[in-house]
Amino acid sequence: MSFCIAVDGPAGAGKSTIAKKVAGKMNLVYVDTGAMYRAMAYYLITQHTDLDNPEAISANCRKAQIRIAYENGEQIVLLNGENVNPYLRIEEVGKAASVTSANGSVRVRLVELQQQMAEHTDLIMDGRDIGTCVLPKAQLKIYLTASSRVRALRRYNELTAKGEACDLDVIEADIIDRDYRDMNREISPLKQAEDAVLIDTSDMTIEEVVEYIISLAEARK
Ligand code: DC
Secondary structure, three states, rough: OOOOOOOOOOOOOOOEEEEEHHHHHHOOOOHHHHHHHHHHHHHHHOOOOOOHHHHHHHHOOOOOOOEEEEEEEEEEEOOOEEHHHHOOOOOOHHHHHHHHHHOOHHHHHHHHHHHHHOOOOOEEEEOOHHHOOOOOOOEEEEEEEEEEHHHHHHHHHHHHHOOOOOHHHHHHHHHHHHHHHHOOOOOOOOOOOOOEEEEOOOOOOHHHHHHHHHHHHHHHH
């Protein structure tokens, strides 16, 4: 049986940065499921799908073939054969993903793919429903969080480092909005699994969190 670590938590808690580092140190494959939802949202945008119409989303998502590949350890999302990684971090795609990921048909398709990946591969997978729905038998479940202000500040620093003008309060409002949608949707809302370890990263360094998760994982191997 494969060894799996499930990492869930709200946007900006540091899931992908931390999961990637744990993967590197423990020789696990890192699976970013948010990127799969983003790729699906990107597809729906390119098809001019009405995102207010759940039936249109359900119908169009069936035409999207999403696959994951790895290049130099980096996850590549293939959408109908095309590498769509360059489009996934666009703000519009992230916002659309938060809406379209609430759709049942979208989730069924992507959860199936995620479960198949975990069948024979030792991995660390991050998302919103990994511990509660995708990998309920994961050997270790982590719920990673941080205050909305800290998460907004991290995003603000990222954007200003890239030279992009932004407003901290607007970013925080957007984060609170996204949390609300992710936590209150009908299907697989974001919530801490009963057997997950809660880690609040507000006052921790990345290295501290990584070392803590590795110590928990080693104890369960
Ligand atoms: O983690 P992220 O920001 O890349 O995720 C993009 C969106 O996809 C986010 O609004 C939540 C959703 N998502 C989800 O519903 N389930 C997952 N397992 C991963 C992400």
